[in-house]
Amino acid sequence: MCSIGEMARDSGLSVSALRFYDRGGVLIPAWVDPVSGYRWYGSAQLEEAQLLARLRRAGMPLVDIRLVLAGWSSADTDLVQKLLQAHLHRLELGLSDARSEFSTLRALLERRENPMTSLRTAAVRLAVSGPELAAALDTVRFAASTDPELPMLGGVLFDIEGDGLHVVATDRYRMAVARTGITGYGGIRLQVIVPVPLADAMRALLSGKEPVQFAVDGDRVTLETGDRQTAGQCLDHDFPDYRRLVRLPAGRRALVDVSAFQEAVKTGPVRASEARKPDGVSFDLSVLRVTADGTVTICEDGDNDENDVAVNREFLLQSLAAGARDQLILEFGAPTAPLAIRRRDTEDTFSMLMPVRLEN
Incomplete structure (x- = not known):
């Protein structure tokens, strides 16, 4: 048996935290002195306390920690693995949300510092693999809307962020998403909706294996490959937040x-x-x-x-x-x-x- 102070020292949990987890039924001492109320722990509980400390540092909710500890004590490794994977997935989604929000905040700060600059006034140019972009467009084209009452869905979204380009199409009843890598761009997240006829014209150019150049200048988008080019205006609408829809x-x-x-x-x-x-x-x-x-x-x-x-x-x-x-x-x-x-x-x-x- 070890005292609550010794358990706190060896597990990385504070004495107050151990008392809290006892009251919450998460980590119950092996014995409590009925006179002094002092808590004592069995040596086998140290491993559980150390695991509890790690899970809390990773931000896992108590309700899930109880299940992990139960699975740990019963050697139910499948349950523990599923719970850990589910929590990691939640953390990754939260990080994706945070990146998106910070990207927007940076854009707002940039606009505040330069009031005459909008998100699409500065020209953007990047390189992308022709075959990869062709495959991405082939993957999503079937899901584009033809409903004239939903003009914001009558195109393919080009979502540019970091070193990746997501192309997305949806008609509300189906949605398709494809990603391809890009080079030559390191700015803030940028989204443009390419009308379906222009997206089809772009796809028709992508017959070779050479890289292509994609450019956004104001409300105009251009795709160049070799000595061939197609260009047109992007749609002046807001595309649905597809990232929330795919979670x-x-x-x-x-x-x-x-x-x-x-x-x-x-x-x-x-x-x-x-x-x-x-x-x-x-x-x-x-x-x-x-x-x-x-x-x-x-x-x-x-x-x-x-x-x-x-x-x-x-x-x-x-x-x-x-x-x-x-x-x-x-x-x-x-x-x-x-x-x-x-x-x-x-x-x-x-x-x-x-x-x-x-x-x-």
Whole structure:
């Protein structure tokens, strides 16, 4: 047995912290003197106290720390690993949020110091791999909107930050994101919406392997490769904050062979949707289910399960084709959460399909 002072010294936790964790039922002493109320700890508790100190320094909530300690004492390493990974994921999202906010704050400070300078008055020029940009545009093009009432979605977002370029397209029912590296730019985060016709013209230029130059000058964007060029005005709208939309909790993942799965979707059963496209036309649904062995099946009509996910079949086939891989990962959350279609080799390129509610 060791005293609370000795435990504090050896674990890195203060005496007041140990008292707090005792009252909270997180780390309970092995014995408490009924007369003096003095706390004593068993030698085996030192490891738990040191673990508790590390988790608190990492910012883990107490509710999760209790579970980690329970898993640690029972040698449930799978539980501990999942909890640690989930907390690390939360920290990474928080860091991404902080980077985005600080990037915006720097831009606001720059504008305050130079009131005559807007975010897009200074010319920006950067280099990007032609094949990589072509692949990125191919990945997201299918998700661009054609709804005239949503002009902000009638283009492809070019989101430039650090050494990366994200291209994004969405029509609210599906969204696709792809990332490629860039060089020659180290400024603040910059976003421009390239109209779909101009994005298609850019894609048509990207037939070679040479790097290309992408430039933003005010409200004008230009893509150059060799002696060829295409240019036009970007859309004067604000694009939705796609980063918030893609933060899905980890779900059930299933690896599918794309060719076989496409055939299963094309020939499998469909259900008619009660909802309709913006043009008023109804569409077919594919209802997906993940079996215990990780296989994705297309469900028959009337064969309902609360975990089934129904999606627009046409959108699903387009997303599988845009993934451009022999194998893709389908990630299922709740039936009301988007279906994510990811590549195995990167987390930065993926598409998402909004589910369609099934009528009972």
